Amino acid sequence: MYVPRFKPDPAIVADLGLDHADLVVTVRPPATEAHYHNPESEVLMDAVFELASKAPTTKIILLPRNKKQELEIRAAWPELFATNKIVVPDSVIDGLNLIWHSDLVISGGGTMNREAAALGVPVYTIFRGKPGAVDRYLAAEGRLVFIETPNDVRQKIVWKRRSRVSNAEAGNTSVLNTIIDNVDFVARQSFAGRS
Numbered sequence: 001m002y003v004p005r006f007k008p009d010p011a012i013v014a015d016l017g018l019d020h021a022d023l024v025v026t027v028r029p030p031a032t033e034a035h036y037h038n039p040e041s042e043v044l045m046d047a048v049f050e051l052a053s054k055a056p057t058t059k060i061i062l063l064p065r066n067k068k069q070e071l072e073i074r075a076a077w078p079e080l081f082a083t084n085k086i087v088v089p090d091s092v093i094d095g096l097n098l099i100w101h102s103d104l105v106i107s108g109g110g111t112m113n114r115e116a117a118a119l120g121v122p123v124y125t126i127f128r129g130k131p132g133a134v135d136r137y138l139a140a141e142g143r144l145v146f147i148e149t150p151n152d153v154r155q156k157i158v159w160k161r162r163s164r165v166s167n168a169e170a171g172n173t174s175v176l177n178t179i180i181d182n183v184d185f186v187a188r189q190s191f192a193g194r195s
Contacts, residue, residue: 003118008100008164016087016098022059023103023161025052029064029073030108036129041108044126047150048106048157049077053085055159060086061098063112103162106147110135117143120165124157 018024027048030041052058060080064070070088080086096115099105105116105123110132116123117138124145125135131146138144145156 003096003115006096006100006119009094009097010101012093012097012101015093016061016089017084018059018101021057023055023057023159024059024061024101025159026061026063026098026102026105026107026112028105028107028109028112029062029069030126030128031065033065040128041126043150044128044147044153045106045108046076047153048126049080049086051153051157051159053077053080058085058159061102062086062088063095063098064088100164103160104157106157113144114138122158122162 012018013020027045029045049060052060062070062073064073073086074081077086095112096119099112099116099121100119102116102121105112105121106126107113107116107123108126110127113123113125113127114134122145123143124147125131126147127135128148131139135144135146139146147153147156
């Protein structure tokens with residue numbers, strides 16, 4: 001609901017040390033400490049890092065879920081950190097703005113996937129649990145791609161720069177307006193019954 005009001009801020013490009021020639025890939029690792037975690041997600045994430053390591057202009061913005069996860073990924077992929085192929089932001093950043101300035105998003109979670117789909121950014125999920133109804137809908141609409149095997153990483157993920165259209169031009173507020181109209185209708189009906 002909040003995406004149509006989003007306005008991109010280009011300052012994030014300099015803040016993260018990105019070059020306009022970079023293929024920017026935002027990666028949100030799976031929730032390895034959650035009760036629903038499936039280790040297959042980590043295998044998929046490793047396949048993503050392996051493929052990205054071979055792409056010369058790819059820059060991964062990594063959003064680890066906690067410091068422990070960050071340290072584990074740093075230990076597993078030290079050369080990607082040493083060459084700044086993987087960057088972890090030093091501080092909290094605006095997630096929507098990061099997604100907007102990304103060429104694609106790969107995430108083991110739900111919210112970031114859905115935000116990317118709403119912004120029109122190519123998004124791939126490495127979540128290996130039972131998919132939610134929203135995710136199934138987005139996949140059916142071609143706005144979210146399920147990555148289920150390491151082979152899917154190589155075959156389904158499209159590693160290319162995307163054209164960015166301003167949100168004012170790309171935003172479709174019809175869904176938001178429908179929701180607001182329905183909430184307004186229900187509220188009016190509820191209050192009308194009390195008079």
